[in-house]
Amino acid sequence: MKSIIITGASSGIGAATAQRFLSEGWIVGLVARRQPALIEVANGAQNAVVLPCDVTDEAQVKRAFGQFVDRAGHLNSLFNNAGQFGPSGSLDEIELTDWRATIDLNVTAMFLCAKSAFGQMRHQSPQGGRIINNGSLSAHAPRTPFSAAYTTSKHAISGLTKTITMDGRPFDIACGQIDIGNAATPLVRSISESEGDTPMTMDVSHCADAVWQMANLPLSANVQSMTIMATKMPFVGRG
Numbered sequence: 623m624k625s626i627i628i629t630g631a632s633s634g635i636g637a638a639t640a641q642r643f644l645s646e647g648w649i650v651g652l653v654a655r656r657q658p659a660l661i662e663v664a665n666g667a668q669n670a671v672v673l674p675c676d677v678t679d680e681a682q683v684k685r686a687f688g689q690f691v692d693r694a695g696h697l698n699s700l701f702n703n704a705g706q707f708g709p710s711g712s713l714d715e716i717e718l719t720d721w722r723a724t725i726d727l728n729v730t731a732m733f734l735c736a737k738s739a740f741g742q743m744r745h746q747s748p749q750g751g752r753i754i755n756n757g758s759l760s761a762h763a764p765r766t767p768f769s770a771a772y773t774t775s776k777h778a779i780s781g782l783t784k785t786i787t788m789d790g791r792p793f794d795i796a797c798g799q800i801d802i803g804n805a806a807t808p809l810v811r812s813i814s815e816s817e818g819d820t821p822m823t824m825d826v827s828h829c830a831d832a833v834w835q836m837a838n839l840p841l842s843a844n845v846q847s848m849t850i851m852a853t854k855m856p857f858v859g860r861g
Contacts, residue, residue: 623669625694626837627651627687629677629735630704632659634807635756635829639701642830643837644670651690653677653735654704677704677731687738696746699837700739702732703756708771721771728775729782736786736797743795750794750841754833755783759803759849759857787846796844798836803851805829824852 626643630636632654643650644667652660657674664670671693675686691697708724709716736753743751759765760776779799786797806823829850836845851857 623647623649623694624698625649625651625690625696626699626701627653627673627690627697627735627739628701628703629653629731630756631663632656635802635805635826636701636703637663638826639703639830639833640664640670642827642834646834648698649694651686651694653686677735678726680734683731683734683738687735687742691742691746697739697742697751699752699754700735701754701756701833701837702735702739704731704735705756705758705775706772707769708775710766710768712768713770716770724771725775725778728772729778732779733782736782740786740790740793740795743790744793748794751796752837752839752841752844753786753790753795753797754836755779755786755797755799757783757799757801759801759851761799761801762849763857765803783847787844794841796839796841798845799847800829800832800836800845801847801849802829803849803857804855822852822854822856824850 626648628636628640631640631652640650640652640663649669651671651673653673653675655676660672671690673686675682705728709720739753757779758776760773761780764773783799804823805826832850
């Protein structure tokens with residue numbers, strides 16, 4: 623039975639993706655801080671492994687990944703999804719503590735989870751696996767004004783993805799990035815409220831379908847970068 627760990631699995635894209643993989647029979651590790659929300663997403667599925675964890679804490683990440691492998695026996699994929707929008711404001715108004723909190727979750731936590739996944743995939747038998755990082759359209763250009771912390775963090779994920787791609791080749795570890803625009807999630811609603819408008823959105827299930835497609839490729843093939851967004855979202859041709 624194939625296995626995947628999904629971070630940020632308590633809501634939004636992570637929850638939808640977890641439910642998709644659970645329905646397909648994969649062993650799914652659900653990682654987030656809120657255990658009650660994870661239990662709700664798991665909905666009693668026998669192939670769900672609920673792993674409450676603060677992904678910014680290295681010891682907690684190591685423990686969660688270890689518990690998952692003890693249950694599943696191996697790790698086929700990681701959907702590195704947890705993140706936050708962070709502070710919104712003019713650059714000179716952003717507090718350092720808010721900046722650091724955003725970078726800690728959106729970059730450092732993704733590194734920690736990728737590190738644990740990479741180590742497991744490198745040393746398991748058979749060797750290999752796939753890491754899918756959730757970027758954003760902000761990995762290409764700012765989605766909104768006054769989003770320095772979020773935009774910087776997502777540009778960093780593009781660099782992390784490319785580096786893992788190179789470093790993973792000798793060990794049959796594939797790495798790709800999915801850049802998502804305006805899925806109907808609480809995060810997007812919070813962004814739209816800060817902008818004062820209602821953006822064009824797509825159903826979050828389409829994001830789950832895209833991650834499913836990436837994860838099901840053989841390790842001899844890889845989607846290095848995928849962009850999925852609402853058709854009428856003003857991204858291409860903007861500016």
